[in-house]
Amino acid sequence: MTQTRILRYGHQDFQLLEKNTRYQGFFKLDQYKVTHKRFDGSESEVLTREVFERDDAVVLIPYDPVSDSVVLIEQFRPGAIRAGDTPWMLEFIAGMFKQGESPVEVAIREAKEEANLTIAPASVSNVMKYLSSPGGMSEAMYVYLALIDSSTAGGVHGLDEEGEDILVHVVKRQQALELLKQGKIANAATVIGLQWLALNYQAFQSS
Known part of the structure; x- marks a missing residue:
């Protein structure tokens, strides 16, 4: 049986023909016209797609290996109104880059601003980078863990000045996973972070 090669195409296999801004506010909406190579080797038709241009952000998993607890924050999110449940979300600390900041610097700054946590750079480790919703949004999320x-x-x-009203919770890791199971945690970055922690927490308990 012939094995199909995974991720066979790259940046050289598409053409961005046009990119025009259709809306510019706190965020930006661009319209792309692109073509790309198809899996049969042919070229696609010209595709017109709108992309929500949101700058990259950092997510921090604050984990206490001694008490086996995480810090979660609770805040109002207007984007959750249409979902029909409460628009107050339980989340990990997160924030967007300022000019010239590294991901670790963002994590440390946001931890102080959102939860009054003082984080040492040496306690921060990289977890992953992922795309929030690449079908229509450009944002990349950098996930880190801090002990x-x-x-x-x-x-x-x-x-x-940013209208933030953030309540801090200290939650046992198992309790956080139970809240996730119950659907009480619905923020994507927090879901991903908790599931990663469930697989990897023991490595930090022994460190």
Whole structure:
């Protein structure tokens, strides 16, 4: 049986013919006209697609290996209104890049702003990079884990100038996974982060 090669095409196998901005506000909407190589070797027709241009962001999993707990934040999210459940989301700490910042610098800054956590750079490790919704959005998410002491975590935080009102929770890892199972955690980055932690937490407990 012939094995099909996975991810056979790359950047040289498509052409971006046009890119025009259709909306510019807090975020941007661009219209792309592209062609790409098809799996039978032929060229596709010209495809017109709108892409929500959202800058890249960093997600931080704050994990306390001593108490086997994670820090979750709770905040209002307007994009969750249409889903019909509560628009207050349980999430990991996250934020977008500022000019010249590295992913680790974003993680450390956002941890302080959103949860009043002081994170040492040496405690931060890379988990993964993934695309949020590549069918129509350009955002890439950089996921990191930070080893923390959660004993003093709590309270309400966030930046007034950004309209943030963020409640901090310290949750046992197993409880967080149960909330995930119950559908109480519906933020994609947090779902992905918790599932990764469920597979890898023991490596950090022994470190």
